[in-house]
Amino acid sequence: MKAMKTFLSLPFTAVVLGASLVSPARAANPGGSGPAAAREQLKNMKAADGLEVTLFASEPMVRNPADMDIDHRGRVWVTEGANYRVFQRWGKLRPEGDRLVILEDTNGDGAADKETTFYQGNEINTALGICVLGEKVIVSSSPNVLVFTDANHDDKADGPPVKLFTGIKGIDHDHGVHAFVFGPDGKLYFNMGNEGREIHRPDGSPVKDTEGNDVNTSGKPYRQGLAFRCNPDGSEFEVLGRNFRNNYEVCVDSFGTLWQSDNDDDGNRGVRINYVMEFGNYGYVDEMSGAGWQTGWKKAQSKGAGEDLRPFYHWHQFDPGVVPNLLQTGNGSPTGICLYEGALLPEVFHNQIIHCDAGPRVVRAYITQPDGAGYKAEIKDILTSSDNWFRPSDVCVAPDGSIYVADWNDAGVGGHNMADRSLEAMTGRVYRVAPAGSKPSAPKLNLTTAAGCVEALQSPNLAARYLAWTKLHSMQAGAEKDLLKLWNGKDDRLRARALHLLARIKGSEKKYVEQALKDSDSDIRIAGLRIARELKLDTIPYVRMLAKDSSPQVRRDCAIALRHSASPEAPKLWAQLALQHDGKDRWYLEALGIGAEKQWDTFLDAWLAAAGDKWNTPAGRDIIWRSRGKKTPAMLVKIINDKSAPSSERDRYFRSLDFITGPEKDAALAQLAAGVLQ
Numbered sequence: 001m002k003a004m005k006t007f008l009s010l011p012f013t014a015v016v017l018g019a020s021l022v023s024p025a026r027a028a029n030p031g032g033s034g035p036a037a038a039r040e041q042l043k044n045m046k047a048a049d050g051l052e053v054t055l056f057a058s059e060p061m062v063r064n065p066a067d068m069d070i071d072h073r074g075r076v077w078v079t080e081g082a083n084y085r086v087f088q089r090w091g092k093l094r095p096e097g098d099r100l101v102i103l104e105d106t107n108g109d110g111a112a113d114k115e116t117t118f119y120q121g122n123e124i125n126t127a128l129g130i131c132v133l134g135e136k137v138i139v140s141s142s143p144n145v146l147v148f149t150d151a152n153h154d155d156k157a158d159g160p161p162v163k164l165f166t167g168i169k170g171i172d173h174d175h176g177v178h179a180f181v182f183g184p185d186g187k188l189y190f191n192m193g194n195e196g197r198e199i200h201r202p203d204g205s206p207v208k209d210t211e212g213n214d215v216n217t218s219g220k221p222y223r224q225g226l227a228f229r230c231n232p233d234g235s236e237f238e239v240l241g242r243n244f245r246n247n248y249e250v251c252v253d254s255f256g257t258l259w260q261s262d263n264d265d266d267g268n269r270g271v272r273i274n275y276v277m278e279f280g281n282y283g284y285v286d287e288m289s290g291a292g293w294q295t296g297w298k299k300a301q302s303k304g305a306g307e308d309l310r311p312f313y314h315w316h317q318f319d320p321g322v323v324p325n326l327l328q329t330g331n332g333s334p335t336g337i338c339l340y341e342g343a344l345l346p347e348v349f350h351n352q353i354i355h356c357d358a359g360p361r362v363v364r365a366y367i368t369q370p371d372g373a374g375y376k377a378e379i380k381d382i383l384t385s386s387d388n389w390f391r392p393s394d395v396c397v398a399p400d401g402s403i404y405v406a407d408w409n410d411a412g413v414g415g416h417n418m419a420d421r422s423l424e425a426m427t428g429r430v431y432r433v434a435p436a437g438s439k440p441s442a443p444k445l446n447l448t449t450a451a452g453c454v455e456a457l458q459s460p461n462l463a464a465r466y467l468a469w470t471k472l473h474s475m476q477a478g479a480e481k482d483l484l485k486l487w488n489g490k491d492d493r494l495r496a497r498a499l500h501l502l503a504r505i506k507g508s509e510k511k512y513v514e515q516a517l518k519d520s521d522s523d524i525r526i527a528g529l530r531i532a533r534e535l536k537l538d539t540i541p542y543v544r545m546l547a548k549d550s551s552p553q554v555r556r557d558c559a560i561a562l563r564h565s566a567s568p569e570a571p572k573l574w575a576q577l578a579l580q581h582d583g584k585d586r587w588y589l590e591a592l593g594i595g596a597e598k599q600w601d602t603f604l605d606a607w608l609a610a611a612g613d614k615w616n617t618p619a620g621r622d623i624i625w626r627s628r629g630k631k632t633p634a635m636l637v638k639i640i641n642d643k644s645a646p647s648s649e650r651d652r653y654f655r656s657l658d659f660i661t662g663p664e665k666d667a668a669l670a671q672l673a674a675g676v677l678q
């Protein structure tokens with residue numbers, strides 16, 4: 001669902017509306033409503049080789065699941081969306097408000113047989129996110145991020161929720177605030193689409209990020225959809241990515257790498273999957289002016305750009321200062337996403353992104369591998385259906401390593417419309433996807449000992465990991481011995497999870513960060529750098545140590561670690577990284593750009609001093625193109641006027657001038673104009 005897509009079945013909708021006035025209980029789903037209909041429709045589904053899809057829950061237990069989480073006991077928590085768009089002519093279908101419902105399989109037959117309403121109220125109508133963290137449940141529902149508590153463990157919220165954040169726009173909209181997720185660093189990650197616009201503390205004051213910016217999308221400096229990180233109490237708020245359209249949910253792997261989808265403007269074949277390089281601009285609108293992408297696209301078309309380039313212009317992929325996309329997946333309406341770090345599914349899915357796209361009605365994996373300083377990926381479908389009401393809204397990993405898929409189930413995909421307008425017959429499904437015959441299970445956690453917690457930390461399920469992480473973190477050095485067993489093991493993802501905790505044992509931070517930086521696995525080295533940054537250790541010696549690392553991904557994170565560094569050594573280290581740019585790797589170039597932010601003059605000078613006369617190479621010109629220093633405009637003029645440089649690239653260097661302001665640029669433009677007059 002979601003994301004302002006064209007409603008797929010308007011004539012059909014009109015019929016449904018007429019019918020519902022006569023008989024409110026009549027199913028809008030042409031295949032009918034209720035468990036028997038759901039089982040019948042299940043036959044239209046197809047799971048990838050080696051996998052089987054089974055029905056876990058259906059209406060009336062669950063209706064219109066908008067988002068989902070799975071707790072450490074394997075119970076499925078759902079936010080329902082019966083009250084989807086109360087401003088529409090069908091109004092509020094459930095006056096008492098939508099539910100947070102817990103679905104449970106008490107007899108282990110793979111189907112939910114118990115439903116518990118955890119909370120019901122109008123402040124959670126069609127909430128776009130739910131995250132279960134022990135006794136706390138975080139629900140994202142513009143204008144609020146709400147925290148529910150169940151301290152007495154009776155599966156009922158202990159009274160009304162408290163606000164973690166408020167003042168977010170995008171109420172009754174698919175592009176508001178989305179789900180929270182727990183990271184391997186003990187932090188919370190979340191995002192909001194471009195209707196979220198701003199975010200405030202419960203007292204109404206604007207959230208300021210750790211750089212001192214008010215977090216809003218007014219262009220100072222952030223625009224459009226944003227991705228965030230903060231502490232569980234909302235402090236230390238960071239903006240990790242900006243200029244998305246409707247980035248629907250973010251997921252984080254054990255190394256701390258972020259992955260996200262983003263929805264295009266309707267019908268431009270531009271849905272994308274992103275590796276969120278920290279502090280990057282993702283190019284939905286023009287960075288400087290905020291203008292829509294059509295401006296540049298029309299210009300490019302007038303110069304002969306073919307349709308195949310449309311999705312690239314859609315995200316300003318040819319502009320300096322825009323991080324590349326991992327993958328573009330065509331038309332769609334992307335929704336929930338997760339990282340599969342389990343072992344139950346076939347090996348091809350291990351450690352891969354799993355993602356729902358409700359438009360083409362598919363759950364896919366993106367099989368990712370390193371590509372320069374970034375990644376490349378290919379698509380592998382996990383679940384499809386010929387039933388055109390299948391609208392996967394979310395996917396989560398259960399404690400046994402199976403995945404669950406929530407199905408909004410509708411003729412359309414949100415975008416302020418729905419065909420399912422009778423509460424009594426309203427459909428909603430949850431499926432389980434696992435190898436055929438695999439019985440569901442939820443290992444009992446023993447959180448009373450460090451060894452038990454380390455065991456739980458290895459769960460593929462995030463709710464289990466949260467409990468383990470929190471306990472291990474509180475044990476500090478008392479957990480060290482058991483964490484070391486995991487750290488000394490063979491699985492790099494599990495080692496990374498142990499590392500995050502070991503490096504947070506007071507007094508041992510440097511010891512473990514430095515071990516990580518010397519590790520043979522590049523992702524562990526990257527995790528070490530990230531931890532050093534988060535703990536505010538002096539990263540300069542570490543960047544010095546890794547500046548010639550064989551992995552461009554490690555050097556990428558070195559560049560990011562230099563961002564806003566006040567060290568006198570930073571420009572020289574940046575120059576060293578810049579000298580290793582190959583002139584082709586856009587990921588690497590953008591990491592250099594992120595690292596040089598606000599310090600272009602000194603960084604560029606250090607690089608020019610090191611490069612000498614040899615700056616005018618393809619790689620050197622690329623760095624000038626990306627740079628934003630006082631010397632940049634004059635150097636761009638040199639490149640533009642250089643007869644030996646390929647003339648086909650002149651537009652590119654002209655475009656670069658659009659990202660610079662000031663007298664140096666004015667002088668460069670005057671020089672170019674004079675050149676034209678000669």
Ligand SMILES: [Ca+2]
Pocket residue numbers: 104105106107108109110111112113
């Ligand atoms: Ca059951």
Ligand SMILES: [Ca+2]
Pocket residue numbers: 149150151152153154155156157158
């Ligand atoms: Ca309670």
Ligand SMILES: [Ca+2]
Pocket residue numbers: 067068069130179249336337394395
């Ligand atoms: Ca989710």
Ligand SMILES: [Ca+2]
Pocket residue numbers: 063064408409410420426427428
């Ligand atoms: Ca439905």
